[in-house]
Each structure stands twice: as C-alpha cells, then as structure tokens.
Amino acid sequence: MARAASCPFDPPPQLKDLQEEAPLTRVELWDGSTPWLVTRYDEQRTLLQDPRLSSVVTRPGYPSPAPLRPGADSIGFILMDDPEHMRLRRMVTAPFAMKRVAAMRPAVQRIVDSLLDDLLAGPNPVDLVEAFALPVPSLVICELLGVPYADHDLFQAHSRNLVSRSVSPEDRGASFGALNEYLTGLLDKKAAEPAEDVLSGLAARVTAGELTRREAAGMGVLLLIAGHETTANMIALGTAALLEHPDQLALLRSSDDPALVGSAVEELLRYLNITHNGRRRSAVEDIEIAGETIRAGEGVIMANDIGNRDPAIFDNPDDLDLTRAGNRHVAFGFGIHQCLGQPLARLELQVVYSTLYRRIPTLRLAAGLEKIPFKHDGSVYGVYELPVTW
Ligand code: HEM
Secondary structure, eight states: OOOOSSOTTSOOHHHHHHHHHOSEEEOOOTTSOOOEEEOSHHHHHHHHTOTTEEOOTTSTTOOOSSOOOTTTTOSTTTTOOTTHHHHHHHTTTGGGSHHHHHTTHHHHHHHHHHHHHHHHHSOSSEEHIIIIITHHHHHHHHHHHTOOGGGHHHHHHHHHHHTBTTSOHHHHHHHHHHHHHHHHHHHHHHHHSOOSSHHHHHHHHHHTTSSOHHHHHHHHHHHHHHHHHHHHHHHHHHHHHHHTOHHHHHHHHHOOOHHHHHHHHHHHHHHHOSOTTOEEEEESSOEEETTEEEOTTOEEEEOHHHHTTOTTTSSSTTSOOTTOOSOOOOTTOOGGGSOTTHHHHHHHHHHHHHHHHHHSTTOEESSOGGGSOBOTTBSSOOBSOOEEEO
C-alpha cells in the first residue's frame, strides 16, 4: 500500500475508490494471501475494539506486509493479545501518562532550541532529518528510558532496518538481535546501578521476578524504536507538507495561540498518517460486519490512512486545514493497542512545530519535491532526507 508518486502526502488513489465502493473488501498481498482491507473510519474503529481480532503475527492468516523476520513475535507487547498484552503494558503506562509527560515540556523545549542553535551555526543547506528531526525524539526517548544518546548511531541504524521492507528478513532478524542484546546489557547495568528512568524500573521488576529478562529487553526495544522512529518521520514529513502549503505554514508561524499549535499537530497527524501499512490483525472467530463475514483465520488490515480521509467523518478530508476542529483521527490507532506514547509524541510535535518555523522563518526545501526520497518501503512513512535551506 505504498503512496502514489503523484502526491506524496496522500494515500494511494485506489484506496479512495475502494472506500467509495464498500467499507471492506478483499485485497491480494505479496504472498498471494487475500485478507480484508477495511477502508471506512467507523468499521475500522469498531474492529479495532473487537477482541476477536489478534495482533499475534505468527497466527494463521496474519497479513504481514513482508516476509516475517526470525523471532518476529518477540518485540514488546505491541504484537500480543490480552491478557498478556495488558499485563506488560501496565508496567510502563505511568512514565508515558499525560501529567508526567507535560512536566517534560521545558526539557523538550531546551533540546529543540539547542539543536536549532547548532543547525543555524552549521552548513546551509542541510539535511533536516539528520540535523534535527531524528535527534529531537532520540534525545527525548534516551533521557526517558535511560539509554545513552552516545549510542544513537547503533540504535538508529538497527531501527531503520527493522522498519524497512527492502531489508531481508534475516537482516531484520539480525538487527532485532543486536538491539535486544544492547537492551539486555543496559538492563543488567541498571539492575546494578539504578537511576530515575524507565529501564531501571523494568530492571527492578526483573529482579523482583515480575518480568523475565527477555520480556524486559523486548519492551525496551519496542519503546526505543517506537519512541524515535515515528516522531522523527512526523517532524520531517510534517515540515515537507507545511512547506508545500505556505498558507497553512503562515498561519502556524504567525499565531501565539497554543490551541492552534495543538490543532495543527492533530491535523498533520491525520493528514499524513505515517503508519501507512495499516493496523494488521487476524480473526480468531467469525465476525459479522457491514454485511460481510470475516472468517476465523482470515487477515484484516485497517487502512487508517484512508480512514483518516473518510468524507463521512471529516469535511473536505483531502485538505490540510490546521484549524480543523473536533479532529478524531486514528493516526495513533484505536482500542487496546492505541499508542502508548501519544502524549509524548504530541508534546514533541507541539514544541517543534511552534519553534522551528519561527526561528527559521525563511526555511524552504533545497531540492524539488520530486527529488526527495520518500519512504515507500518502510512500515513508517516519511522521508529519508529533507534538504533544506534558509
Ligand atoms: C507521531 C508519532 C507516533 C505515531 C504516529 C504512533 C502511532 C502508533 C500506532 C498507530 C500504534 C498502534 C499500533 C497497533 O494498533 O497495532 C502505536 C502503538 C504504540 N506506540 Fe506509538 N506512535 C507515535 C509515537 C510513539 C512514541 C513517542 C512512543 C514512545 C515510546 C510510542 C510507543 C508506542 C507503543 C509502546 C505502542 C504499542 C501500544 C500497545 O500495543 O499497547 N509511540 N503507535
């Protein structure tokens, strides 16, 4: 379900046709399997709350976007079902809760300001991904988890491999193994010398026998990858989209209103929906929905990118409108797996979008949009590089 080259911010046009025809339909995947593709917002939300759908990738019928890597099910709780999923998720909800995250705003602002100081003092043009979009969430998640940022080359490279469909399953497996080993080592260090961070909390639970070392390392890998890869793409892709919509960018740059910054973040999340492979599940029982029967053992893909453009829910859904009110997008998913890090992602994006374009009012692309390498082959959409100048 890669995006069409014609407008790199829109879902593939075929999805719009499918959405107009029916709420769900069969599609054929790379392996010849024919899961259901759910294109309408209401049916997506209904199904994402249905416990008869499983997130376990090794179950029959799971519609994987690419051949599975060895050990594909060993990554935190995102690919588990309840009650296992909830047992593990509960152990890390507190540090990602709204109030705790809100207290991090001054620290996030300092990180953003300091990276922009360096960027402005450095070469022009520059790749915004490397100089800014990737370091912001990496520094933040490192601080929260207790991962040394000095190791960023290692964990960023392996994360990039893990979310790429053009990397072989064996190489993705090797990258997971390397990250897992790295996190296991850190957890051992935290057990010996605890600090005020999430990994120390997990290490203490391992010592207390509430969690195995393997489970703790898998959770560490999940939080580290999810914590930087997604937000980095939203920063760079969001900037590309705003630079292509100068009227909207001008609105954001000229307003002091935190409510506008908030609605701008929600709208960019809706419009860009970077987790463009959709929410993937397999049915464990028969499910009747919209006049169809999803049989036990069949795959289901909730295409949230087109769900976020459903005209039954959003007026003029293909317009980027930073003032859009009541934006109930599904860019963070829905149901039990709804994004754990959403308060943190929102905070980072609010700080970035309200700072970057004000500090660099003349920011513009240093290459035509057609020259920008978009991540059509990744499970998270974005840009590999974003050359900018000012
Ligand atoms: C703009 C940035 C982000 C977007 C668009 C995003 C999107 C998503 C989506 C769509 C899901 C649902 C997966 C599913 O249903 O299968 C999810 C889950 C998750 N996200 Fe995020 N995410 C973002 C940032 C973050 C951050 C900063 C963290 C911090 C660690 C994070 C941690 C997680 C975790 C742990 C899960 C799994 C939740 C569960 O299975 O219960 N995410 N995210």
